[in-house]
Amino acid sequence: MLVQQLINGLTLGSVYALIALGYTMVYGIIELINFAHGEIYMLGAYIGMITFGFLTAFYLTSPSPAAALLLMMVAAMLYCGACGVTMERVAYRPLRSAPRLSPLISALGVSIFLQNFVMLAQGPRDKGFPHLLAGWGIDLFGGRISAIQIFILAGTVVMMVALELLVHRTKIGKAMRATAQDREMAALVGVDVNSVISVTFLIGSALAAVAGVMVGMYYGLINFFIGYMAGIKAFTAAVLGGIGSMPGAMLGGLLLGLIESFGAGYISSEYKDVFAFAILVLVLIFRPTGLLGEDTSKRA
């Protein structure tokens, strides 16, 4: 039971972490809580499903499910990346010098728009998501880890390593860190702040798209509303880890997943959200900046 709950919790946590990264990256750079981020995740799941439909129509899924899966993820990443960039251009950039509340409300507007758009385009009912990796799993120390769980855990690790390398080893990563530290100063030394912000939205949205496809397959069921709860959970994870901090988002996501899983398994599944949010409150009382967050008052 312990091992099984650990596996459940880590899988769930990885997904939260992937979505939380998008929140935290955007916050780190323009100090905006992008409430439409959960919707991008939902879009990712839908694009994955639609791509699968196309591939099946041309008999391309049966020879190699793995390649089909890869294509689904790439399509979702491209589409959601483009959505993220457009969203920033249309809804946030014109408001960049406005009071902080304005882009926040704009974000809520984008969220409502995307939800209703998908509802009208794809219908309000649940859709079954194709399960390409069904069937096999490995028994491990009394627990059972399924193929999809391995896929989610491995995928998350790959994504996170790639992101770390990007941020700390490349020029654009350096520009991102500079913009996060001080946007005006970065502009003065020649960083193209606008394109850095666009890239941030692109990467954050692509990560959410990956999460969308993985979770769609994990649960086998998607609807236009899944972005809401996932968004709230990921936002909680980002705040728990310290919003603005990327390692914080990863840690926060994993912790949240584990707390929920163990809380539901050992104490009571009815109160599992209570544990998660109670821990959040406690952390915020004793460490207002989150577990790994820096003191933002210095920056302001």
Add this chain to the structure above:
Amino acid sequence: MERLRIWLATLTLVTVLGATHAQAASTIKIGTAGPMTGDQGAFGQEIKNGVIIAVDEWNAKGGVLGKKIEIVWGDDQRDPKQAVAVANKFVNEGVAGVIGHFNSSCSIPASTIYHDGKLVQITPASTNPAFTERGLWNVFRACGRDDQQGSVAAAFIAKKLKRTKVAVLHDKTTYGQGLADETVKALEKAGIKPVYYGGITQGDKDYRPVLTAVKQKGPEVLFYGGIYPEAILVTKQMRELGMKASFVSGDGVWTKDYIEIAGKDAEGAFITFTPDQTKIKEAQEVIKKHRERFGSDVGAYTVYSYVAANMLLDAIAATKSTDGPKIADYIRKTKWNTALGPIQFDNKGDVLVSPYVVWEVKNGKFVELK
């Protein structure tokens, strides 16, 4: 100038709204409420289709009281708060009566508002006993009750399946927990004490943690009180965790979506529901019309909604009024011949006879067990 313009705009808007309102008075409105969108949209659609077929028939005959019938839709999104908002909207719009809601957790809070607004409410689907147990004059239920359904499920587990290790999960809603509790009560009478009892949260997607804990208790049967979106996930995830227990649930799961999305994991699930509607002679007409109009077979509660709408309209026509208490009186006193066969209500608003039977999922279809 700017202020003047806003004023003018407001005035125009008010005039337009007033005009549509005045125009609408030449029709008789009936309210129809349920989860039209959201994860339970499939059930909302069933109610919608049933009412559409009934109202079309009436309008083709010239409407009721010499006026055309207009359906006013209310989408409660299975959320009790929304249901109350919908109820207030119906009262304000002056509907003559209400068909709905679907979820007991929506029907019950909405019913007090209909009561204060003197509107008759006929639910086609809410099975929680409390709906009719509070002494309201305006509520009717065309379907059965969970205490009846729960005892059928318990008897099936104890006598047919002959299992004693039963785990019980519910979705913490009025319907889900109510059905689970009624089943537990009946199980305990048969000397079976559940090895696990717990709730899950509606709208969540990951039930593996709680199912892992359930698996630990080694149940032979998992009874689930709730609606199909969560039932699909519970079914899939329990199989994924390697649980072999039989899945048993209630009418909230009896929908095509459950079988289609849960796929082969749904095979062998047992669902309590009313006997096969497609075998009722009187229902054939509706079933045929539904196929012609919507291109699909009727759902669990389509015919119920059709019947409910017909009873409401019949009562309006017979009493020649849209007065709530009069309509309620008529519905209570009448011996109905409906598309579901003869129906009669008791004083509380429950149907006198409501048989529940057990269905099994076999080869991707619901099959009634004999």
